[in-house]
Amino acid sequence: MMSFTLASGDRLPAIGLGTWKAAPGAVYTAVKEALAMGYRHIDCAPIYQNEPEVGKAIAEALAGDVVSRQNLWLTSKLWNNAHAPEHMRPALEKTLADLRVDYLDLYLIHWPVAFKPGVLFPRRGDDFIALDDQAIGLTWKALEDCVAQGLARNIGVCNFSVRKLDALCRQASIRPAMNQIELHPYLQQRAMLEYCRENGILVTAYSPLGSGDRPAAMKKADEPTLLDNPVIQRVATKHGAAPAQVLLAWGLGRTTVVIPKSTHPERMRQNLAAGQLRLDAQDMAEIAALDRGYRFVDGSFFTGSGSPYTLEQLWDE
Numbered sequence: 001m002m003s004f005t006l007a008s009g010d011r012l013p014a015i016g017l018g019t020w021k022a023a024p025g026a027v028y029t030a031v032k033e034a035l036a037m038g039y040r041h042i043d044c045a046p047i048y049q050n051e052p053e054v055g056k057a058i059a060e061a062l063a064g065d066v067v068s069r070q071n072l073w074l075t076s077k078l079w080n081n082a083h084a085p086e087h088m089r090p091a092l093e094k095t096l097a098d099l100r101v102d103y104l105d106l107y108l109i110h111w112p113v114a115f116k117p118g119v120l121f122p123r124r125g126d127d128f129i130a131l132d133d134q135a136i137g138l139t140w141k142a143l144e145d146c147v148a149q150g151l152a153r154n155i156g157v158c159n160f161s162v163r164k165l166d167a168l169c170r171q172a173s174i175r176p177a178m179n180q181i182e183l184h185p186y187l188q189q190r191a192m193l194e195y196c197r198e199n200g201i202l203v204t205a206y207s208p209l210g211s212g213d214r215p216a217a218m219k220k221a222d223e224p225t226l227l228d229n230p231v232i233q234r235v236a237t238k239h240g241a242a243p244a245q246v247l248l249a250w251g252l253g254r255t256t257v258v259i260p261k262s263t264h265p266e267r268m269r270q271n272l273a274a275g276q277l278r279l280d281a282q283d284m285a286e287i288a289a290l291d292r293g294y295r296f297v298d299g300s301f302f303t304g305s306g307s308p309y310t311l312e313q314l315w316d317e
């Protein structure tokens with residue numbers, strides 16, 4: 001299995017199973033099957049509201065010697081309602097209890113957005129806390145303490161712009177090891193990749209297949225589909241591969257971790273096998289031309305009326 005090395009020296013399997021949008025009923029079976037077929041990296045988060053089922057599958061796989069804890073990579077994330085240092089540690093402990101493990105391989109700040117404690121998803125402006133009032137630096141310091149205490153081996157962030165990442169790097173004792181961001185041929189983020197490469201930060205590509213199963217409220221009427229793109233389909237046909245494998249091989253070829261979500265064993269197997277597909281320079285050049293700066297997950301759900309967050313401020317664009 002292809003892997004990439006983090007700043008700590010830990011090696012991270014380059015293909016992980018995504019669990020966002022995986023219904024609690026389906027995710028238990030999916031994680032069990034994934035571990036049995038060779039996945040060694042599961043990407044989780046409490047806001048996916050399925051960590052207890054993921055944890056049940058992991059516990060059974062560990063007990064059945066399908067995989068050892070040392071050979072399994074578990075990532076989870078701190079939700080926006082627990083950025084305050086006194087809430088961060090209990091949130092991590094809840095995730096550890098739900099996943100039934102005593103440490104995470106990687107713990108990430110899910111968004112550079114803060115909510116009041118207890119708010120799962122904001123309904124009005126009053127549910128938010130502006131980052132001026134809940135500094136990311138303090139949250140980060142609490143994460144660093146969790147590394148010292150052995151609860152997380154590596155720490156990082158998600159959805160951070162270069163500007164926010166750079167500001168965090170300047171004040172961190174432990175530099176962020178990872179930025180998990182939306183990344184696919186329609187949103188190639190070259191400047192971000194360059195910044196991360198220069199600064200020893202790995203990048204994970206979320207929504208590598210375009211996340212077609214997002215809830216309707218998170219979809220735009222005219223959004224493009226990645227799996228049906230003619231260039232992706234042509235490259236797939238050329239290699240006798242599936243379009244999803246082309247999208248994943250493209251991500252791996254740029255040294256980014258990919259976390260495709262599926263709950264169907266045949267697709268999970270197909271996605272894992274994308275590690276064997278090698279795209280050539282012509283394929284990469286044709287796919288490079290597909291960039292259109294398009295976000296499927298644009299964060300607009302955090303910028304409604306009364307919110308202190310705007311899209312410009314969120315992405316620094």
Ligand code: A2P
Pocket residue numbers: 018206207208209210211212213227242244245259260261262263264267268270271
């Ligand atoms: P399903 O879970 O029903 O298999 P992303 O990883 O970008 O969030 O995309 C997830 C979406 O892509 C889900 O709708 C998932 O469907 C679908 N998907 C996952 N793997 C494949 C594949 N190999 N071929 C086609 N669609 C896939």
